[in-house]
Amino acid sequence: MQSHGLHCKSLLFLNSSSRNNFFLSSLSFAPKHKPVTSEDITLMKIFLSSNSKILVLTGAGISTESGIPDYRSEGVGLYAQSTSRPIQFQDFVKSPRLRKRYWARNYVGWPRFSSIVPNVTHFALRRLESEMRLSSIVTQNVDELHRKAGCKNVVELHGSAYRVICLHCRYEVHRHLFQETLNKLNPSISIVSQSVRPDGDVDLPQDFVEQFVVPNCPDCSGILKPDIVFFGDNVPRERVDFVKNLVNTSDALLVLGSSLFVFSGYRFILQAAELEKQIAIVNIGETRGDKHAHLKIDKKCGEIFSNLFENELT
Numbered sequence: 001m002q003s004h005g006l007h008c009k010s011l012l013f014l015n016s017s018s019r020n021n022f023f024l025s026s027l028s029f030a031p032k033h034k035p036v037t038s039e040d041i042t043l044m045k046i047f048l049s050s051n052s053k054i055l056v057l058t059g060a061g062i063s064t065e066s067g068i069p070d071y072r073s074e075g076v077g078l079y080a081q082s083t084s085r086p087i088q089f090q091d092f093v094k095s096p097r098l099r100k101r102y103w104a105r106n107y108v109g110w111p112r113f114s115s116i117v118p119n120v121t122h123f124a125l126r127r128l129e130s131e132m133r134l135s136s137i138v139t140q141n142v143d144e145l146h147r148k149a150g151c152k153n154v155v156e157l158h159g160s161a162y163r164v165i166c167l168h169c170r171y172e173v174h175r176h177l178f179q180e181t182l183n184k185l186n187p188s189i190s191i192v193s194q195s196v197r198p199d200g201d202v203d204l205p206q207d208f209v210e211q212f213v214v215p216n217c218p219d220c221s222g223i224l225k226p227d228i229v230f231f232g233d234n235v236p237r238e239r240v241d242f243v244k245n246l247v248n249t250s251d252a253l254l255v256l257g258s259s260l261f262v263f264s265g266y267r268f269i270l271q272a273a274e275l276e277k278q279i280a281i282v283n284i285g286e287t288r289g290d291k292h293a294h295l296k297i298d299k300k301c302g303e304i305f306s307n308l309f310e311n312e313l314t
């Protein structure tokens with residue numbers, strides 16, 4: 001009996017230890033930051049209560065707390081940890097070899113990427129939305145974590161990794177269904193990957209990539225691509241105009257977890273500043289919009305919102 005008890009104890013120890021490691025690795029994508037103070041919370045409360053139609057702009061910094069690394073964070077972002085860079089739109093279109101490599105990596109990364117769940121910031125925004133305090137949420141993320149949290153008015157500025165589109169006709173398929181097609185076309189391939197990137201990309205050996213089979217559009221044989229705005233491509237004009245109109249009709253702009261390095265998001269800060277809207281930014285580290293912000297909190301979004309709502313979120 002005694003040895004059995006000891007055995008159970010060591011198992012328990014192992015379990016709790018591996019669970020801790022899991023949480024540590026999930027949190028490791030958030031860069032170093034200072035703890036939130038009561039002054040931060042008070043200032044954010046004032047911002048939220050003094051504006052009735054707030055437009056929220058979110059970036060990769062809010063998904064890091066769900067376990068998806070961003071591109072640019074100091075020390076922990078993808079660019080700091082790897083020399084490989086995301087595919088450029090023109091390369092994807094022009095090169096069948098690069099396209100094959102892209103889809104092979106995306107295929108392997110998909111089960112992990114699609115299993116990632118929202119965190120406290122996503123749930124806080126759902127609550128603010130249900131209280132009619134937000135005009136809309138504009139996200140630069142393609143991970144659909146706002147939708148998974150139950151948010152309704154979400155504009156996906158850079159598209160979604162959950163849709164696959166044809167570049168030549170209007171064919172569109174859900175990414176989960178496309179995974180089934182890829183499974184059927186690649187029956188001998190089984191690699192389990194635990195690493196993940198902001199767009200679902202992973203690293204793979206070359207021979208794996210060479211064997212990988214990618215289908216063309218079933219309607220017109222055109223090129224299939226995730227419905228994501230790749231680097232080197234532009235956000236569709238009508239989507240930009242739609243968000244510009246949201247900025248126009250909102251009282252304030254709240255930026256969460258974005259360095260605003262990419263112009264596609266930065267332009268809305270410039271617009272809001274010109275229209276003299278109230279601007280607040282919560283982001284670890286400097287952003288391009290800091291000089292326009294009435295409130296800048298250099299802290300982790302999840303800590304701000306968990307303090308604001310004191311565990312009332314689900």
Ligand SMILES: [Zn+2]
Nearest residue numbers: 166169217220
């Ligand atoms: Zn097509």
